[in-house]
Amino acid sequence: MTLSMRLAAAMAALLGRSPACAVAPATAQVADAPAEPPRQSERERLYAAAVECSEDAIVTKTLDGIVTAWNPAAERMFGYPAQEMIGKSIETIVPDDRREELRGILARLRRGEHIQPYETVRLRRDGRRIDVSLSVSPVKSETGEIIGAAKIARDISDRRQTQADLVKEIEERRQIFETSLDLILVTDRKGLLLHVSPSARDILDYAPDEMIGRNAIDFIHPGDLPNTRNEMRLARSGRAMRNFECRYLHRDGRSVTLTWSGIWSEPVQKHFFSGRDMTEQKRAEAELRDSERMARGIVDTALDAFVQMDDIGVVIEWNAQAENVFGWRRDHAIGKRLADLIIPDRYRTRHNEGLARFLHTGKASVLGRRFEIEALRRDGREIKIELSVTALHRREGYVFNAFVRDLTEKIAADEHLRQAQKMETIGQLTGGIAHDFNNILTVITGTIEILEEGVAEDASLAAIARMIDEAALRGAELTQRLLAFARRQPLQPRTTDINTLIVEAAKLLRPTLGEHIEIEPAFEEDAWPALVDPSQLTNALLNLALNARDAMPKGGKLVLETGNVQLDESYARLHDEVAPGPYVMIAVSDTGHGIPAAILDKVFDPFFTTKGTGKGTGLGLSMVYGFVKQSNGHIKIYSEEGHGTTIKIYLPRAGQQADAAAAAQGAVALEGGSETILVVEDDPLVRTYVATQLNSLGYTTRTAANASEALDYIDAGKAFDLLFTDVIMPGSINGRQLADEARRRRPSLRVLYTSGYTENAIVHHGRLDPGVLLLAKPYRKSDLARMVRTALTQEEQPGAGTGAAGLARPDAAE
Amino acid sequence: MANILVIDDDPAVRMTIKLVLEREGHAVALAGDGLAGMKAIKAGGIDLLIVDIFMPGMDGIETIREVRRHRPSLPTIVISGTSLGGPAPDFLAMAVKLGAVRSLQKPFKPRDIIGAVGQSLGEAAAKSTGTG
Numbered sequence: 017m018t019l020s021m022r023l024a025a026a027m028a029a030l031l032g033r034s035p036a037c038a039v040a041p042a043t044a045q046v047a048d049a050p051a052e053p054p055r056q057s058e059r060e061r062l063y064a065a066a067v068e069c070s071e072d073a074i075v076t077k078t079l080d081g082i083v084t085a086w087n088p089a090a091e092r093m094f095g096y097p098a099q100e101m102i103g104k105s106i107e108t109i110v111p112d113d114r115r116e117e118l119r120g121i122l123a124r125l126r127r128g129e130h131i132q133p134y135e136t137v138r139l140r141r142d143g144r145r146i147d148v149s150l151s152v153s154p155v156k157s158e159t160g161e162i163i164g165a166a167k168i169a170r171d172i173s174d175r176r177q178t179q180a181d182l183v184k185e186i187e188e189r190r191q192i193f194e195t196s197l198d199l200i201l202v203t204d205r206k207g208l209l210l211h212v213s214p215s216a217r218d219i220l221d222y223a224p225d226e227m228i229g230r231n232a233i234d235f236i237h238p239g240d241l242p243n244t245r246n247e248m249r250l251a252r253s254g255r256a257m258r259n260f261e262c263r264y265l266h267r268d269g270r271s272v273t274l275t276w277s278g279i280w281s282e283p284v285q286k287h288f289f290s291g292r293d294m295t296e297q298k299r300a301e302a303e304l305r306d307s308e309r310m311a312r313g314i315v316d317t318a319l320d321a322f323v324q325m326d327d328i329g330v331v332i333e334w335n336a337q338a339e340n341v342f343g344w345r346r347d348h349a350i351g352k353r354l355a356d357l358i359i360p361d362r363y364r365t366r367h368n369e370g371l372a373r374f375l376h377t378g379k380a381s382v383l384g385r386r387f388e389i390e391a392l393r394r395d396g397r398e399i400k401i402e403l404s405v406t407a408l409h410r411r412e413g414y415v416f417n418a419f420v421r422d423l424t425e426k427i428a429a430d431e432h433l434r435q436a437q438k439m440e441t442i443g444q445l446t447g448g449i450a451h452d453f454n455n456i457l458t459v460i461t462g463t464i465e466i467l468e469e470g471v472a473e474d475a476s477l478a479a480i481a482r483m484i485d486e487a488a489l490r491g492a493e494l495t496q497r498l499l500a501f502a503r504r505q506p507l508q509p510r511t512t513d514i515n516t517l518i519v520e521a522a523k524l525l526r527p528t529l530g531e532h533i534e535i536e537p538a539f540e541e542d543a544w545p546a547l548v549d550p551s552q553l554t555n556a557l558l559n560l561a562l563n564a565r566d567a568m569p570k571g572g573k574l575v576l577e578t579g580n581v582q583l584d585e586s587y588a589r590l591h592d593e594v595a596p597g598p599y600v601m602i603a604v605s606d607t608g609h610g611i612p613a614a615i616l617d618k619v620f621d622p623f624f625t626t627k628g629t630g631k632g633t634g635l636g637l638s639m640v641y642g643f644v645k646q647s648n649g650h651i652k653i654y655s656e657e658g659h660g661t662t663i664k665i666y667l668p669r670a671g672q673q674a675d676a677a678a679a680a681q682g683a684v685a686l687e688g689g690s691e692t693i694l695v696v697e698d699d700p701l702v703r704t705y706v707a708t709q710l711n712s713l714g715y716t717t718r719t720a721a722n723a724s725e726a727l728d729y730i731d732a733g734k735a736f737d738l739l740f741t742d743v744i745m746p747g748s749i750n751g752r753q754l755a756d757e758a759r760r761r762r763p764s765l766r767v768l769y770t771s772g773y774t775e776n777a778i779v780h781h782g783r784l785d786p787g788v789l790l791l792a793k794p795y796r797k798s799d800l801a802r803m804v805r806t807a808l809t810q811e812e813q814p815g816a817g818t819g820a821a822g823l824a825r826p827d828a829a830e
Numbered sequence: 831m832a833n834i835l836v837i838d839d840d841p842a843v844r845m846t847i848k849l850v851l852e853r854e855g856h857a858v859a860l861a862g863d864g865l866a867g868m869k870a871i872k873a874g875g876i877d878l879l880i881v882d883i884f885m886p887g888m889d890g891i892e893t894i895r896e897v898r899r900h901r902p903s904l905p906t907i908v909i910s911g912t913s914l915g916g917p918a919p920d921f922l923a924m925a926v927k928l929g930a931v932r933s934l935q936k937p938f939k940p941r942d943i944i945g946a947v948g949q950s951l952g953e954a955a956a957k958s959t960g961t962g
Contacts, residue, residue, distance in 0.1 A: 451884065454911035455840045457937035462846035465940050466853065492937050 073148075073169040076155060079126055081106045081118065084164060093148075093171050095141030106167075109138045111145060125154045125165045135172060147173045199264075199274060199291040205252065207232040210286065219274070219293050221267035237263035237271045248287060251280040261294070273298055321420040325354045327413045329371055341401070341422045343394030358391045360398060374407070375414070383407055388423065399424050431617070450498040457495065460488040497639050509647060511545045511670040512553070513796040514600050515705070518576050521557045523699040525574075529561065532571030537701060540579045545796065546600040546667035548647050553667075556640040560604040560663055563637065567608025567661060577603040583650070583666065594650045599666035606662075611655040619653060640665075686801050688713030691737035691808055695719045696726045696754060698745055706740070706800075713801050723749035723757075730758055738808055743771040743790070768807040831855040832877035832951050837867035837893060838909070839885040843936070847880060850940045851947060864888025868896050876904065878951060880943075883910040883925060894928045902929070903957070905950040907943075911936040 067074050073090035077083050083106055086098035094101075094109050101108065110118045114137060121131055131152035137145050148169045155164040193200055193213050199220070200213035208231050212224035220227075220235065227235065236244055240262045247260050258278065263271040274291035281288060315322045315333065321341040324333030334349040342349075342358050349357055355364045374380040386404045393399055402421040407414050464485045471477035522535050529535070546553075557576075564574050579601045588596040611619060620641040640663075644651040648668050655661040693715050697703040700721070707717040718736060720726035722745060729736075739758055743751040755767045770791040789810075791803045834856050838844045841862070848858040859876070861867035865888050870876065879897060883890035890908060897904055908925035910933070922933040931953065932946045 451911040454936040455843050458911075459842040459846045461937045461939055462843075462850055462943070466849060488937065 071170075073167075073171075075101075075106070075167045075169065076164055077106045077167065078164045079122060079162065081122055083108075090169070093140075093146070093169065094138065109140070111137055111139050114138075121152055122165070125152060126162060128154050128162055130154070133170075138169065146171055147176050196290070197293075199289075199293070201232060201287075201289040201291070203232055203287045203289070205248075205280075205285060205287065207248065207287070219266075219272060219291075220264055235264050237265055239263070247276070247278060248280075251278050251287060254280075262291070264291070318419070319421075321422070323349075323354065323358075323418045323420060325416045325418070327371070327375055327415070329353050329355055329368065331357065332415065338420065341393075341399070341420060342391070358393075360390055360392045363389070380407070391420070400427060446498045450495040453491065453495050453498075457488050457491050460484065461492070464488065509547050509549050511796075512548050512550045514543050514546050514578050514602060514667070515539045515541075516796065517550055517553060518557065518578065518602065519699075519702050519705045521554045521561075522576060522701050524554070525558065525561045526699065526701075528558075529565050529574065533565060533568060534571075534573050535701060536573055536575045537705075538575055538577040542580070543578045544580050544598060544600050545670040547670040548649070548667045549643075552643050552647075556643050556665070557602070557604065559637070559640050564604060564606035564608060564661070567606050567610070572607035572660075573605075575603070575605040577601075577605065579603070580669075581666065591650060593645065594666075595648070598669040599650070600669055602665045602667070604663050604665075605660060607660045610657040610659055610661055611653070612657055613655075616653060616655055620651070637663075686713070686798055687805050688715065688801060689805065689808060690714050690716070692716040692718065692735065693738045693740050693804065694726060694729060694736045696721075696723065696739065696741040696745070696751070698722055698742070709797055709800055710740075710804070713797075713804070715804070723751075723754040726754055727757055730761055737766065738804065739765055739767045740804070741767070741769060743769050766807050766810065768803055831857070832947075833857045833859065833875050834878045834880060834947065835859045835861060835867060835870050835876045836880045837861045837864060837885070837890070838880075838882040839863060840882070843882070847943060850943055854944055854947075856947070864890070864893035864896070867893055868900075871897060871901060871904070876901075878947060878954075879904055879906045880947075881906060881908055881930075883908060883922070891925060891928065894925055894930055898929050903954070905954045906930040907932045907934060907946050907950060909934045909936060909938075 067087050070087060070089050073093045074085070074087045075083060075090050076085040083101045083104055086096070086101045088098075090101070091097055096108070107115065107118060117136065124131060131150065133149050133151040135147060135149050138148050140146055149172050150167060150169050152165050152167045154162045155166050157163045193211070196213050196215050197218075198213070199215050200211070201209060202211035203209050209227050209229065212222075212227040214224055216222050216224055216227055222235070233241060233244075243260065244262050247258060247262075250258065259275055260278075261273060261275050263273050266272050273294045275294045276289050276291045278287060278289040280286075315335045318335060318337060321338035322333065322335040323331060323338050326332050331349050331352055331354050334344070334346045336346075338349065339345055344357055355367050359367050370380055370382060374383070382403075382405055384404075384406055386402055388400060388402050390398045391401045391403075400423040402423055403418060405416055405418045407416050464481055468478060468481040468485070471481055518537070518539075522537070525535065561574060568574075581599050581601045583594055583596055583599055585596050588594045619637050641651055644665050644667070650666040652664045652666075653661065654664070693710055695703060695706050695710070695717055697706060697719070698721055703719050703721065707719055710717050718729060718734070720729055723741075726739070726741070739755060741751040741754055745751055745754075749757070751769055751771075755765075755769070758767070759765050768789045768791060789803060789807050791799060831854070834851055836844050836847045836851075836858060837860075838847070839862055844860045844862070848860060851858050859870055861870055863885050864881075867879070867881065868888070871879070881890045881893050885893075888896075890910070894906060894908065897906060906925075906929060908922060908930040910922055922935070926933055931950050934942060934946055
C-alpha cells in the first residue's frame with residue numbers, strides 16, 4: 017500500500033471514529049467511508065491519529081475535485097467545518113485566479129504524478145487569502161487505479177510574516193550598523209575582524225574593507241593590547257557586557273580613545289564590540305583640566321603672593337609666594353582667619369568691620385584698587401605690601417582674591433637709587449668745587465715762593481710763608497680726594513692679585529694700627545684676579561683700616577677677607593649700578609663700636625664723619641666709594657652697634673682675555689721646583705704668605721725676619737739654593753747689603769729681590785745694580801713662579817757690586 | 831727771552847703765571863678767553879701759549895684747534911684744574927693729541943710751569959733750527 021492509500025484509509029478510519037488524539041474533537045467525517053468494512057488494522061489507526069493531530073491541513077478529494085476528507089487542521093486553516101466541505105468542490109477554497117492551477121493539478125494527478133510542495137494562495141471562508149504550501153499525491157485503489165488525491169496544505173502566512181519581519185529587522189539592523197557613529201566591530205574569538213561599521217572611516221580613516229580580514233590587534237594601541245585581550249577573555253567566560261577604554265590607531269598614527277562595550281555570543285561564536293569615540297569628550301575634559309591647571313599654575317607661579325579668603329574671613333587659598341612673603345606654610349594658613357595671620361593688631365578691627373559692611377551693603381572701600389599697607393610676617397616683622405583685592409560671587413557666597421606684592425625689596429631698591437643719585441649729584445658738585453679750588457691753590461702755590469724769597473731774611477715771616485705753602489699743599493691733597501670721590505681721578509686699572517696686594521697693604525698698616533689691633537687674614541686661596549688700580553685700592557684699604565682702627569680704641573681684630581662671588585641678576589636688580597657677573601670680594605671687618613643703623617646710609621656721603629672734630633675729614637669712606645664706583649665695582653656696608661662693621665668691596669674679575677692668559681700661564685708656565693729658598697721678610701703676614709705660595713709651587717722654604725737672622729742661618733752652614741729678600745728692610749742691613757754679605761760667604765748664591773718700589777725707582781736711585789733680578793710688588797703667583805725659576809736656572813748672577821748686565825729683567829706685574 | 835700768551839678765565843691764575851714767568855725774564859701777555867687769545871695770536875709775536883681748558887665761551891680745546899690752523903708750530907701748554915680721568919673724557923690728554931706739547935694739572939709749583947715752558951721753548955728752537 018502506498019503512503020497515500022494508507023493515508024486515505026487512515027483518514028477514513030480516523031474520521032469515522034473517535035480519534036486517539038485529544039486535541040480535536042471528532043468533528044471530521046468521511047462521507048463515503050462506510051463503503052469499507054469497519055475493520056482497521058492497528059497501523060491504520062495510528063495514521064488516523066496522526067492525521068487528526070496534524071497541524072497541517074490534510075484533505076482528500078476525488079479526481080473531480082470533490083472533497084472526501086477534511087481534518088481539523090483544515091477546518092482551522094480554511095474556516096470551513098468538515099461536514100460543510102465534504103462533498104463540496106475543492107474549488108471552494110481556490111481563488112478565481114488560481115482555478116487554472118487547480119485544473120492543472122487535477123490533470124497531473126490523473127496521470128499519477130506527485131505534486132511536490134509548492135507555494136500558492138487559498139481562500140478562507142472569511143474571504144481572506146492565505147499563503148499555503150501544498151503537496152498533493154494521487155490516491156490509488158487496491159487495483160492501482162487512481163481514484164482521488166490527498167493534499168497536505170501548510171499555512172505559511174506566518175512564516176512569510178516571520179520572514180518579512182526578519183528581512184525588515186535585518187534591514188533595520190543594517191541601517192544601525194551602517195549609520196552608527198560608534199565603531200561596531202564583529203570578530204571571531206581570536207579578534208579577526210568579520211564586520212566593521214562604515215564609521216571606521218570617520219573614526220580611524222580606514223574603509224571597512226581595509227580592516228575586515230585583519231586582526232583587530234593591528235589597529236589597537238600596543239599599550240592597550242593586554243587589557244583588550246583580558247576584556248575579550250572575560251566576555252567569553254560569560255561576564256556581562258562591560259565598558260572599557262581602548263585606544264585605536266588612526267591611519268595618521270595618532271591614537272583615538274574609544275570607550276567599548278563588548279559581548280561574546282556563544283551561539284555564533286563571535287565578539288560584538290561597539291566603541292564610542294571619546295576623543296572629543298576627552299579633549300573637552302582635558303581642556304577643562306588644563307584650564308583648571310592653568311589657573312592653578314598662574315596662582316602658583318605668580319610672582320605676587322595670592323591669598324583667597326571666604327566671606328567669614330578664613331583663608332582658603334595660599335600660594336607659594338604667600339608662603340615666602342608671610343612665612344606661613346600653606347597647610348598652616350588654610351583654615352585660619354586671615355586677620356590672625358597677617359593683619360597687624362591695629363588694622364584687625366577695621367578689617368572685620370569692613371568685611372561685615374561688605375556682606376551687608378555690598379560696598380567696600382578696599383576692593384578693586386591697589387594700595388599700600390603694612391602686613392605682619394610670621395616672624396612678627398611688619399612689611400610694607402602692595403595689596404589688591406577683588407570680590408568674586410560664588411554659589412556658596414563670596415570669595416575674596418588678594419594679590420600681594422612685598423615692597424621691601426622695591427623700597428630698598430628705591431632707596432638705593434635715591435642714594436646713588438644723591439652720590440652722583442654730590443659727586444658733580446664736588447668735582448666743580450675741586451676745579452675752582454685748584455685755581456685758588458694755583459695762585460697760592462704759584463706765588464708763595466716769591467713771597468718766601470722776599471722774606472727769607474726774617475725767620476718768623478719765612479716760617480709763615482712755609483706754613484702757607486704747606487697749607488696749600490694740604491689743600492691740594494684735599495682736592496685730590498674730592499676729585500677721587502667725584503670720579504674725576506684717572507685710574508690705571510690692571511689685573512691685580514688681591515691677596516698679594518692686601519698682604520702688602522697690611523704691612524703698611526701694621527705700624528699705624530698699633531700693637532693692640534690684630535690683623536687676621538682670611539683669604540680665598542684661588543682668589544680671581546681683579547681689574548683695579550692697585551695703588552688706589554691700597555689707598556682705599558688704608559682708609560678702611562684707619563676707620564676700623566678708630567672704631568676700636570681699646571683694640572680688637574681687623575679681619576681682611578677675600579673671596580670670589582658671582583653677583584646674579586636678582587642682586588643686580590636690587591642695586592642699580594651693579595652689573596651681574598663675577599666679582600672679587602674684599603671684606604674689611606672690625607670688632608669696634610659699629611655704626612648706628614640710622615646713619616648707616618650716610619657714611620658714604622662726603623664730609624660725613626662719626627669722628628670728633630679734627631679727627632677726620634669725613635672724606636675717607638666717600639673716597640673709597642668713589643673709587644670703587646669708578647672701578648665698576650660695588651660697595652656694601654654692614655654694621656651692628658656694639659659688634660663691629662664690615663665693609664665689602666666687590667671688584668670686577670679681570671677680563672676673560674687676562675684670565676685666559678693667566679690660566680695659560682697657570683697651566684703651562686707655572687713651573688715650580690723642589691729647591692730650598694730662604695725668605696727674608698720683616699712682616700710676619702707677608703712672610704707667611706710668600707712661604708705658602710712658594711710651598712705650593714713645591715719649594716722648601718726657610719724664613720728669616722731680618723738680615724741678621726738670615727746671616728745666622730747662613731753661618732750655621734745650612735743648605736739653600738736661593739735668597740729671596742725685600743730690598744728695603746728695617747734694621748742696620750738692607751736687602752742689598754744682606755745679599756752682598758751672603759755672597760761673600762757663598763759666592764755662587766743666587767738672589768732674587770722683591771720690592772714695593774718700582775724697578776725704575778730702585779735701580780735709578782742706586783739701591784740696586786742694573787740687571788739684578790727684581791720682582792716688583794704686587795705680583796701674581798705666576799710672576800713669582802717665573803722669577804724664582806729664572807733666578808734658580810741662571811747661568812751666572814752678577815756678583816756683589818760687579819754690575820754684570822744682560823740678565824732677564826722682570827716683566828711688569830701686568 | 832720769549833713772548834708768552836696766557837689764556838685763563840681766572841684773573842688770579844693769569845696773574846700768578848704772569849708773575850712767575852716774568853721773574854724768569856719772559857714777556858707775558860694775558861687773555862681771559864679763547865676769542866681774546868686768538869686775537870693776540872693773530873696779531874703775531876707770540877712764541878708760546880699757555881691755555882686753560884675750561885673757560886666760558888671759546889674753551890681751551892676749541893682754542894687749540896684754532897691755533898693749530900693759524901700757527902701750527904706754536905708750542906702750547908695746556909693747564910686744567912681737573913684731570914678728568916675715569917669715565918669722563920681726559921681733556922688734558924685730548925689737548926695733547928690736538929697738538930699741545932705739555933699738560934699741567936693745577937695746582938702747580940712755579941718750577942713745574944717754568945720747567946714746562948723752558949722745555950717747550952727748547953724743543954721748538956731745536957725743531958726750527960733742524961728744519962731751518
